[in-house]
Amino acid sequence: MRFMVLIRADRNSEAGVMPSEQLLAEMGRFNEDLVKAGVMQAGEGLHPSSKGARVRFSGHERKVVDGPFAETKELIAGFWIWKCASLQEAIDWVKRCPNPMLGDSEIEIRQVFDTEDFGEALTPELREQEERLRAQIAGQTDA
Structure with a gap:
């Protein structure tokens, strides 16, 4: 199973x-442990929302809203993608993580959908497209 581990902004x-x-x-040592265990697939910190934007969708309309965004507790400061056997394993890894912020902080763990999770809605054609795109992405990152 793959999990996105979200570090909340402050x-x-x-x-x-x-x-x-x-x-x-400390984070470097933690990331080394994740990599050695075969858990970490990706991970990055994010710039503040003042350097970002949101695109709001309403039917066919798109509206761009520039940052910063007001609700800090709902913002993300960084993320990892981990491969773990279970949610509990991901929780156990997060408990080992150094506190990513100066004060209180929160890390959210969310399972990433796998192609099997979509059932019959993911037709053989769509499954083939998904596999082709994943292969292209892997080829781009390996280069």
Whole structure:
């Protein structure tokens, strides 16, 4: 199973406060443990929402809303993609994570859909397209 592990933003991350050298070193060691265990597939920090945008959809209309966004507690400061045997394994890894923020923080864990989860709605043609796109992506990242 794959999981997206979401690090919630806080006032400091939204203000662009960079992590300390100590936190970067602790996170580096944690990431090394994840990689050695075959868990980590990807992971990055994100710039504050002031450097981002949202696109709102209403029928055929698209409206761009520039950041920053007001609800800091609903924003994401970083993420990982992990491959774990279960939600409990992902929880156990998160419990080992250094606190990613200066104060209280929260990390959310969400399972990523696999093609099998879509059942009959994912026709053989759509499944073939999905597999072809995944192969193209893998080829781009390997290059």
